[in-house]
Structures are given as C-alpha cells and as structure tokens.
Amino acid sequence: MSRAPAPDPELLPAEIEVGERLRELGLDTALDLDAMAALSNVFRAANAARSQLERSVLTVHDLSFTAFTVLWVLWVWGEHEFRDVAANSGITKGTLTGVLSTLERRQLVERRRHDEDRRRLYVALTRRGTSLMSKLFVTFNRGESAIAAGLDPGERHELARLLRKLQRSVEGVDQSGPGNG
Amino acid sequence: MSRAPAPDPELLPAEIEVGERLRELGLDTALDLDAMAALSNVFRAANAARSQLERSVLTVHDLSFTAFTVLWVLWVWGEHEFRDVAANSGITKGTLTGVLSTLERRQLVERRRHDEDRRRLYVALTRRGTSLMSKLFVTFNRGESAIAAGLDPGERHELARLLRKLQRSVEGVDQSGPGNG
DNA sequence: TATTGTTATACTCTATAACTATA
C-alpha cells in the first residue's frame, strides 16, 4: 500500500497544505512541483522582504519602494539619461515621469535638458538628494543585512547565483514557451 | 599594488557596475555586499517572473496577479473565511473586499455569511470559478515550468530551500534589528 | 467594548496610447 510520504520538514506550512491538496486532486503528478515550489517562494520571499524594508527603513522617510529604487539608481550611477534610469529601475517611462515629479517637488532630484538633442533629458540627485542617500543607502543595506542574517555567506552567494540563473532563464521564455513545447 | 579584482562572470551587468561604483565611493567594505546581492536578485527575479506570467498567462484571462492569487488560494484550500483568504493571499482586508467584488461580478467567487457569527464571511469559488481554475492552474504551472527550465531539479530545490530560510529570517527581523545590533 | 468586513479618502504604481517637440 502507498501512503502519503512525510512532508519535507523544510517546507513552509502553506506548502505542505498545498501538496496534500494537490495529491487529493490527483494533480501532483501532472504538475511541475519543483518549478511551483521555486517560483512561489520567490514571490513570497520578495513580498516579505519588501514589506519589511518598507516598514523598517522607507516609511519614516516617506518613500515608496519604487521611489527609493530610483534614488538608489541615481546615487550609484550618477547623473543619467531618463530612459536609462527607467530601465535600471525596472519601471516604464510613464511611471518615471510621475516618480520624478514627486521627487523633484521634494527637491531630491532635478531634470536637465540635453544640450544637443533637446528631446533628451538627464536626471540627477540634488545636493539634498545626495545627502539623504549617503545615509539611507547604508541604513537600507543594514536592513538587507538583517534580513539575510539567517543565511551564511556561502548560502547568500548560492541564492544570488540561482536567482541570476532564473532571470537569464526568464529572458529566454518568450522564444521557447510556455505552450510551444 | 592592489588592483580591482576581476568581477565574477556570473554577475549581471548591473551588479558589476554597482560593485565598481561602490568601490569608487569607498563603500565596498562598509556594506554587506552579500546581503545586497542576495536581496536585489530576489527583487529582480520576482519582478521578471511576475511580469512574464502576467503577460503569458494572466492577461488573456483579464486577471491581475493578485486576483489570480486569490483564486489560487480558494482553489487549493477550498471555501475559507475572508480573513484567512486575505492572509494567505498576502493582501489587506480592504484590498480583498475590492478584489472579491470584481471576481463576484464575473461570477468566479461567492460570499456566504457564517451561520452563527454573522459578522464573519466565507468565500468560495463558484462552479464557473472552479472550472476556470482547473485549466488555469495547469497553464500557470506550465508558465512556471518554462521560467524554471534553466535550473536543474537540484538547483530548484536548493533555490526553494534558501528562499524559505530567508522568509524565516525575515520573520525574526522585527525583534533583532536592523539598528539594534 | 471588541471584532468583522465595508466604505471613504488619498496616494502610488501600472500599462496603454495619444500627444508634443524635437530630430
């Protein structure tokens, strides 16, 4: 007789319940459970970490995660073209226009027209924005450090490596699937 | 003489540039770079995967990622209390009210009052919602499978394991940091 | 008094596409 195997003690409670339910539905063999486990944990971990950083670091400065990302990009890369800032921040140009308006009102960033091609725009931190980020960058990283504290250095490297591999894999999906295999 | 070390070829282009910039700023020793690498890749991977799944699977059904998550929860766990659905979906009760209204209008879910405690609410898939999810669950998993295709089974397990560990670590942050260490 | 879900307010972020001003 085949009994249900004891669930992996590493699994989160929600995952154990999902596994039992899918077995009841007879779907546990029809699905790619490894992919489901990997992806669902990517989403859960990202939500948890993001919420934690918003609460512990960003809310006191009245910054959204996206607004902070834009400031982060400008601080690390320095003055950059509008389109590059949007791309590096992972947002569309329409969203960036709105975010910049908010940040410019608070005098944290400034826009500057390209001298030769007057369609183009440069974006940079103001002195005030630079000053804020000099402190906030470190504070934010301390938050990241606290979150990652449960993983030893080797595990952090491995986690980052696997996530990079996943990102490279996502890039190739449009060509090869799903539904085309 | 100390030269800058050659960047890890595994790193994404953006990470290499960040590393160079932080070295210029003299911050590469003041920061927890391993934590930064791990967390920034969690966020990037989650965004990439989520966007890909929205485009390839959810948009055609006119479902947001959050709405799909709610349907997913109801399909896996069956009829549940409002508050549990919100918690399992990772959204606030205010948001769930709105999502349910949309899904109820499309006759995919239904609300039912608790018999004894009439403040409470049960939420369940309709027959139509169940029918939709029977197909969509598999389609969505095929999308996950395509995304995870770049990782072998061992890597997927290890990725999921490390992300669970990260989530458990996040839960303990409020007590132990940041800024308290 | 406390709790459950709803409603109201106000804001951020999103995608899409029309628009302007340049080139």
Added chain:
DNA sequence: TATAGTTATAGAGTATAACAATA
C-alpha cells in the same frame, strides 16, 4: 518618419480611519 518624454485614462493596490453590524 522616428524618437524622447509628457499627459491622459483607467485600473489595481496600499494605508488609514470611520463605519455598521454583530458579538
């Protein structure tokens, strides 16, 4: 014609708080 950024539109998610119904 094509490109860069802005604006318009509509929708989804957020926090916060007031609210009605119920306990």
